[in-house]
């Protein structure tokens with residue numbers, strides 16, 4: 001077994017995988033604070049001897065700061081101060097490498113040119129070939145570096161900055177079996193990581209045979225129960241373990257498939273319903289532009305459809321209400337139960353197997369309908385943040401929803417590839433509704449695009465137009481925030497921070513949200529993941545370009561998870577075509593931003609997928625207002641027991657909205673974003689919206705380039721109608737203040753331009 005000590009990094013699971021594959025051994029991961037200082041000796045005598053070697057992983061912070069490295073510095077010192085002890089072989093990566101050098105008396109200083117997500121040529125010094133023969137390319141993620149080595153540590157490799165300065169990239173201890181590398185062998189863009197691990201494993205093996213033969217004969221089955229597991233990072237218990245095992249439950253299915261003439265789109269169906277009912281009592285996930293494949297319209301039923309709300313302001317309860325009703329039942333969550341468990345338990349009774357659907361529908365172009373009833377709704381950024389930080393605390397005095405899911409039983413699906421429409425109900429005996437609604441749909445006409453105004457201002461009374469107001473984020477505070485980010489990026493606390501801001505727009509009178517949706521998505525910012533949903537306490541209008549996570553069957557009926565982070569942005573103007581944009585985007589700054597999130601997502605996926613692949617690395621995609629760099633990461637061979645809700649729960653908040661490493665960056669952002677008057681709470685912005693289907697499929701997009709409102713806000717400004725827009729971007733050491741401010745403004749304008 002190998003012991004991996006993690007320092008709350010976002011690349012640790014990538015390293016664990018590299019070790020498992022190339023050392024062929026089980027990897028046990030603990031945190032640098034998994035043992036309390038008073039049990040360090042116990043760790044040393046009872047735990048450490050169980051392992052063939054130790055890998056000390058990367059992480060935020062500085063090796064001299066006790067709270068950043070915990071047991072790591074103690075371990076190196078234990079050997080330094082007792083040179084006669086037989087040591088366990090140790091391989092340090094980045095922070096681990098720096099700790100090794102630091103504890104053996106070397107200086108760790110700040111780089112003048114900080115490198116995060118940058119590919120460099122590594123030049124080994126020839127006499128030790130542990131890194132592999134010859135030069136190779138590897139990724140650097142560091143703010144700190146080791147200089148002026150004393151003679152206890154021997155240099156093994158360097159790289160060169162553009163100004164020719166030599167930076168230390170690998171070392172070994174003069175006598176002890178300790179090695180370290182400054183670069184990241186586990187990154188998707190690194191080569192020779194496999195070689196380092198197999199060479200180190202061989203070295204450790206030879207060493208152990210000679211000095212620690214007992215470490216090679218450990219019989220895992222004879223160890224006292226819990227000895228390993230009690231300290232290892234546990235796979236948090238699954239929310240829905242085994243929920244989908246029972247396929248005998250019979251849920252009624254009524255379904256009709258047809259085509260509608262003259263290019264009828266989801267927007268036309270919704271507009272028809274809106275005019276007929278004088279309200280927008282539908283939930284629309286609309287993919288009417290590339291790369292859309294399906295659109296979904298959910299029809300909540302008044303006084304029947306359950307809507308579940310969770311607010312972090314009242315963290316230990318969920319509210320259950322019926323759609324259209326102002327009354328709700330408060331359900332106290334007891335014994336550590338979470339809203340997620342509550343949702344999942346409800347779903348358990350509704351499962352529909354793909355086999356049953358096939359019986360109803362036949363083999364539909366060998367494709368699966370994405371959604372077959374289930375939850376449609378949104379989850380705030382803070383709901384995800386609280387899962388990550390594992391603490392639930394009230395955060396403000398005016399409650400706003402952090403999780404809002406409606407259980408949908410009647411819906412329509414549009415297949416953009418074939419133009420087929422489906423009307424489906426999974427209510428009992430609902431064939432009649434399916435029949436009559438299908439007939440109604442046949443008579444629906446196209447929206448007259450020319451009748452849709454170009455801005456929300458055009459929807460206001462003439463005299464009111466001038467009084468649409470918004471308070472733009474303060475540029476001088478943004479400057480302070482940017483500088484604070486730079487300070488953390490230079491001190492090694494973060495590698496990338498997604499800094500965001502918000503503004504509030506105050507409308508002089510109430511404008512129907514559905515009318516705003518049409519302006520935004522038809523006139524201003526068409527997008528592949530647009531959505532509309534109106535609840536009693538919040539409304540979301542999104543024109544997001546970014547898929548967060550989809551969870552569906554692959555061709556062999558096994559689950560496949562896919563994430564599609566966007567990172568790297570260039571404004572789309574008439575003088576910038578895709579070639580010019582590619583030239584700007586394929587630079588170290590933009591590619592570094594994207595690479596960091598790709599590596600972070602690989603780490604997140606390894607939590608539940610045994611096979612993680614990057615199927616698209618940094619392609620350039622064009623949107624109406626911007627060009628973006630987009631990557632696709634897939635997880636296959638999912639560990640047993642996981643469902644769509646577990647996968648989402650383990651991956652929030654979206655890494656592209658936090659930066660890396662995720663935990664430290666989230667904590668820092670909370671502090672930095674509180675500097676603006678809009679405060680630290682992002683709310684619905686930068687959360688996720690989508691569905692979890694009764695077939696256990698899911699698809700969630702990131703809530704950006706969108707606008708939302710809380711009903712509460714209205715009460716604050718008498719008579720006015722308040723909408724919010726958030727925007728931001730990744731800050732790295734290569735960012736410049738002006739450029740980031742402009743990028744943030746462009747992103748704000750994606751939704752803001754719809755208003756004025």
Ligand SMILES: C=C(O[C@@H]1C=C(C(=O)O)C=C[C@H]1O)C(=O)O
Nearest residue numbers: 567568569656704727728729730
């Ligand atoms: C934060 C936003 O966008 C995020 C940041 C991006 C970037 O830094 O390049 C790109 C897409 C999103 O992941 C936003 O639109 O508000």
Ligand SMILES: NC(=O)CC[C@H](N)C(=O)O
Nearest residue numbers: 058059094095143144492
């Ligand atoms: N990736 C890392 O381990 C980084 C180590 C350290 N925090 C630095 O920035 O240099």
